Amino acid sequence: MAIKDNVNKLLKEVGERAILEAAAKTREAREIDEAIESGIRVIGENYVSELKKIYPLVKNKAEWHFIGSTKTQKHDLLKKKVLEIVDMIETVDSVDFAFELNKRCRGLSKVMPVLIEVNSAKEVQKSGVYPEDVVDLVKKIAKLSRVKVVGLMTMGPNVDNPEETRPYFRLTKKLFDDIKGMKIENVEMEYLSMGMSDTYRIALEEGANIVRIGTTIFGPRRQR
Ligand SMILES: *Cc1c(COP(=O)(O)O)cnc(C)c1O
Numbered sequence: 001m002a003i004k005d006n007v008n009k010l011l012k013e014v015g016e017r018a019i020l021e022a023a024a025k026t027r028e029a030r031e032i033d034e035a036i037e038s039g040i041r042v043i044g045e046n047y048v049s050e051l052k053k054i055y056p057l058v059k060n061k062a063e064w065h066f067i068g069s070t071k072t073q074k075h076d077l078l079k080k081k082v083l084e085i086v087d088m089i090e091t092v093d094s095v096d097f098a099f100e101l102n103k104r105c106r107g108l109s110k111v112m113p114v115l116i117e118v119n120s121a122k123e124v125q126k127s128g129v130y131p132e133d134v135v136d137l138v139k140k141i142a143k144l145s146r147v148k149v150v151g152l153m154t155m156g157p158n159v160d161n162p163e164e165t166r167p168y169f170r171l172t173k174k175l176f177d178d179i180k181g182m183k184i185e186n187v188e189m190e191y192l193s194m195g196m197s198d199t200y201r202i203a204l205e206e207g208a209n210i211v212r213i214g215t216t217i218f219g220p221r222r223q224r
Contacts, residue, residue: 007038023214026222029057036060048076063087090115090153105146113150120168121157142186151191169206
């Protein structure tokens with residue numbers, strides 16, 4: 001099916017419940033443009049190298065979110081030119097990164113909205129902070145004037161049956177609500193980013209208001 005048809009179908013299904021973010025790794029500019037022309041407002045990029053290459057080639061306006069590793073790509077991501085085009089970083093998982101980001105954004109007179117990435121299934125190989133460490137990290141980042149926590153993001157574990165992700169989405173939603181209830185100054189719990197092509201229906205049921213979808217919009221992923 002064409003990208004346009006896929007987007008239309010998803011937009012109809014997701015409705016007002018959530019923002020449909022197009023996860024665009026390995027996709028070409030014309031594919032991203034087709035998605036935006038069909039109603040996508042947010043593009044998610046995993047790799048700084050791809051973002052830098054593709055951003056000038058995409059003709060339509062959109063919001064650009066970074067959804068890749070802030071550990072392995074820290075150096076490239078914190079470049080002035082990159083921070084200028086990124087509208088949100090969804091994968092903040094350390095106070096070190098947040099401090100460095102704060103410093104760089106001061107020079108840009110920009111406040112960067114961020115989500116805290118939660119390693120909800122506590123998988124050793126995955127990025128993100130463990131659930132029990134999230135509140136502490138949020139409180140530390142709240143003290144920074146150029147970085148603003150606006151919610152949480154989680155990948156959930158890779159499982160055969162999508163239904164097995166439900167407890168991890170539920171746990172992340174509970175954490176989201178708990179932190180919201182704390183009314184921490186300079187923290188606005190607005191976005192909960194969870195769910196991908198095979199799990200977005202479950203994530204929506206569990207309260208996601210951003211779903212990040214690649215394959216169901218663009219088709220099978222290409223090799224990088
Ligand atoms: C690739 C990716 C997605 C989308 O995955 P699909 O299964 O292709 O829908 C969502 N979030 C992140 C962080 C990704 O890297």
